[in-house]
Amino acid sequence: MTDTTSAAIVVEDATEEAVLAVAAASEAWARTSAAERARVIHVIADALDAAADDLIAIAEEESRLPQPRLTGELKRTTFQLRLFADVAQEGAYLDARIDRPAADWPMGAPRPDLRRMLVPIGPVLVFSASNFPFAFSVAGGDTAAALAAGNAVLVKAHSGHPRLSDATAAEIAAAVRAAGGPADLLRVIHGTDNGVAALRHPAIKAASFTGSIPGGRALFDIANGRTEPIPFYGELGSVNPAFVAPSASRRRAAEIAEGYLASLTGSQGQLCTKPGVLFVPEGSPILDELSAKPVPGPAPMLNERIQAGFVDALQALRAHKGVDVLRDSEWSLADPPEITLLCTTIDEVLAAPDALITEVFGPAGLVVTYTDAASLPGVARALNGQLTATIVADDGAEDDVDVARRLVPILTEKAGRLLWNQWPTGVSVTYAQQHGGPYPATTSPGTTAVGTASITRFVRPVAYQNFPDALLPDPLRDANPLGVPQRIDG
Amino acid sequence: MTDTTSAAIVVEDATEEAVLAVAAASEAWARTSAAERARVIHVIADALDAAADDLIAIAEEESRLPQPRLTGELKRTTFQLRLFADVAQEGAYLDARIDRPAADWPMGAPRPDLRRMLVPIGPVLVFSASNFPFAFSVAGGDTAAALAAGNAVLVKAHSGHPRLSDATAAEIAAAVRAAGGPADLLRVIHGTDNGVAALRHPAIKAASFTGSIPGGRALFDIANGRTEPIPFYGELGSVNPAFVAPSASRRRAAEIAEGYLASLTGSQGQLCTKPGVLFVPEGSPILDELSAKPVPGPAPMLNERIQAGFVDALQALRAHKGVDVLRDSEWSLADPPEITLLCTTIDEVLAAPDALITEVFGPAGLVVTYTDAASLPGVARALNGQLTATIVADDGAEDDVDVARRLVPILTEKAGRLLWNQWPTGVSVTYAQQHGGPYPATTSPGTTAVGTASITRFVRPVAYQNFPDALLPDPLRDANPLGVPQRIDG
Secondary structure, three states: OOOHHHHOOOOHHHHHHHHHHHHHHHHHHHOOOHHHHHHHHHHHHHHHHHOHHHHHHHHHHHHOOOHHHHHHHHHHHHHHHHHHHHHHHHOHHHOEEEEOOEOOOOOOOOEOOEEEEEEEOOOEEEEOOOOOOOOOOOOOHHHHHHHHOOOOEEEEOOOOOHHHHHHHHHHHHHHHHHHOOOOOOEEEEOOHHHHHHHHHOOOOOEEEEEOOHHHHHHHHHHHHHOOOOOOEEEEOOOOOOEEEOHHHHHHOHHHHHHHHHHHHHHHHHOOOOOOOEEEEEOOOHHHHHHHHOOOOOOOOOOOHHHHHHHHHHHHHHHOOOOOEEEEOOOOOOOOOOOOEEEEEEHHHHHHOHHHHOOOOOOOEEEEEEEOOHHHHHHHHHOOOOEEEEEEEOOOOOHHHHHHHHHHHHHHHHHEEEEEEOOOOOOOOOOOOOOOOOOOOOEOOOOOOOOOHHHHHHHEEEEEEEOOOHHHOOHHHOOOOOOOOOEEEOO | OOOHHHHOOOOHHHHHHHHHHHHHHHHHHHOOOHHHHHHHHHHHHHHHHHOHHHHHHHHHHHHOOOHHHHHHHHHHHHHHHHHHHHHHHHOHHHOEEEEOOEOOOOOOOOEOOEEEEEEEOOOEEEEOOOOOOOOOOOOOHHHHHHHHOOOOEEEEOOOOOHHHHHHHHHHHHHHHHHHOOOOOOEEEEOOHHHHHHHHHOOOOOEEEEEOOHHHHHHHHHHHHHOOOOOOEEEEOOOOOOEEEOHHHHHHOHHHHHHHHHHHHHHHHHOOOOOOOEEEEEOOOHHHHHHHHOOOOOOOOOOOHHHHHHHHHHHHHHHOOOOOEEEEOOOOOOOOOOOOEEEEEEHHHHHHOHHHHOOOOOOOEEEEEEEOOHHHHHHHHHOOOOEEEEEEEOOOOOHHHHHHHHHHHHHHHHHEEEEEEOOOOOOOOOOOOOOOOOOOOOEOOOOOOOOOHHHHHHHEEEEEEEOOOHHHOOHHHOOOOOOOOOEEEOO
């Protein structure tokens, strides 16, 4: 492991060495069978579970996140590694297609023997996130997806948890060695400059990022400005609006306020799916509930830079014309901060949507009141791209369902995940999960950063025409020795 | 229809009007059922077939391509429209996934009800190509894929066939009107400036392009430089190397030379999959065959600009150190040109790969001789991204299979389609086709521009969490009223 202090300054040679080592490992890994890859990834997951106490202790120190949250996050992380390994081994993600020769193909010319599948894209560079030191970091979702798809990984560690990053990488390296996988299957580098140098390196074939809009956009621009541009999967920013319909607002005010506050304050509001804006009817009893319900006391934020950013963004929003304070305390801008709720009206939002519907990363939310639910579709149309959008409504109430029927098609254009009477935080790792939406939620709206579909970010299709069976990859052979799903003749 | 002459100069207002009209049509089309969309697309295909005589006459005049080629191309184009419509209606491309709630999900938290599918991405801008006035133009593959996926289309017509573009669009508009589809489902604009203005318009959500590396890269940069970047699917340039193994070269010299010359000279070499470079053993009888076989006589190229580009590129290659002429005639640089074959050695190529392995769009090829097949993997590693790579070898000859075994993994990294004893031109439209490879073959290596998988370029995923059945899109409902494939619980 390198000394992270000096590494953060100038180690271009070490970065070059790390990129080339990962590139060599990626070639070997791509040629390893899916079953063998799954076996190695399981060994990695087991090793991280076995090292939980040590890793969580470092994570607590570096991230200031509480131990139970970190314990759950590591469990999610190792589950994710195993799930992705198993899904990759099952092979449906390969999208194996076999077209047999057809003399009478109606295109007008005979159809040749064509067989197509997804192959590993090559070495992947992962920029890890501040707010999930396990699940979106060295051994996190992007790494799990890239490894499962058959690529080696270079991780640019987040400056918020450098020691944890190195310790996680060391556990992975030992596990890979013990399992007989390729050396340098995963390497870690430190420092922004080294991350940029790696992103520019021709051997890197894809990159992923979770973080702020300015940082992510700068890296996206670098990835696309390369001589050979590469796919850049950036998850940048999202406000995650929630719309409470009139009937639900009257009938379930206490429950809605409680659910909203829990989602808003979880992990001190430092979640990409935090529901930052809540639309409620004017005069709704939810407003009183939001002011009165108990909330968690002050708690530290991830680091000083994030806290300073939170205070700046919150102050700017508080100072905006038409924005009032619904709930705060002497602690709201202190260190550590407590929750702040601001409020405004839908007319103010429609007059300045970009200024008011803006992400404040931390424990703060904006409550927007409306007098007529007919104005909600207009405000939904004014939204930028979002990770999530939430509708809180009563299925049995005709007026609520009417509101939903008008909102759903618009929100489908704006967000990657729509929720009904649930809150967007606590993103489940599943087969049907979608974590990604139109820009700036993601730079690549056709993809997801969570769930098994995220594996397909790190592959590319290759077709083999008229190939002898013995030279085809196993998933495309007639005998289908791996038993993967094959789509034959469409 | 606008006057294309004046339209090419300044019609920003008309472009804005066209974008907004297409955007309105796209919303209506996205909410139309897949069955209804398929019905309208079939009506479009039938209308184009019915107008074949008129359209082909205009195409002959504008593109200088021969009538039989254009007849085949239009047949391919209407087949493609119908195939994509039917595949979209079948619904497997939606990748519908349903995760039912699970209390004991091993992640550590209960799994919610999550349902995910692909939805239309929104209005698509298609930059059409010079060399396929039907199949990669107004009613071509990109349009077929975008329409089938549920998006309206704005086509930036190619300057090489403006009247055909307008005539095709007029047929489509009449067919859509007759079928009761949304007005402005497809519109055509003319002129580079208007194309760029449309690409910058916030209502456009994806773009596709087929053409040169400089032109495509400039548009790619614009698409990525937008405030909201959008997916840009550019197919730019490819040399399509072909490798002849030693045994095949000895045993099948005449057949190989004949196949290569036919593929090289088809459509006057103006095909993106033209096999521009052929590797053969030094002293192979193929060399004599290539010099002696009859080839088509001089034939006009698509237009003067393309011919000038061909002459420039060919002269530069001829002038390069170590490049000799294997076959030419007094016509090779004349108007219209005849075939030119240049030759060089693998050592020269390894010394200057970028200069020698370069696309010359037109009837010319470079034959590269090697003395030892062991040098082929090295030259394969030096390749840029390619649409195709071809291996000509004898399955039964051990030395040929050895060569192939070493080449296939490298070529898999470099190209989107690998061929065995067939030639890369004549790209079949099928389920397993792959037309796209690493840059500069394509700007988006994870996608294809030909075949039914091209539909998924124009969609994005959306998940619905905990939604009432009545508010879900049909493909995600429990009753599955459309009968689309659903992947339940993974």
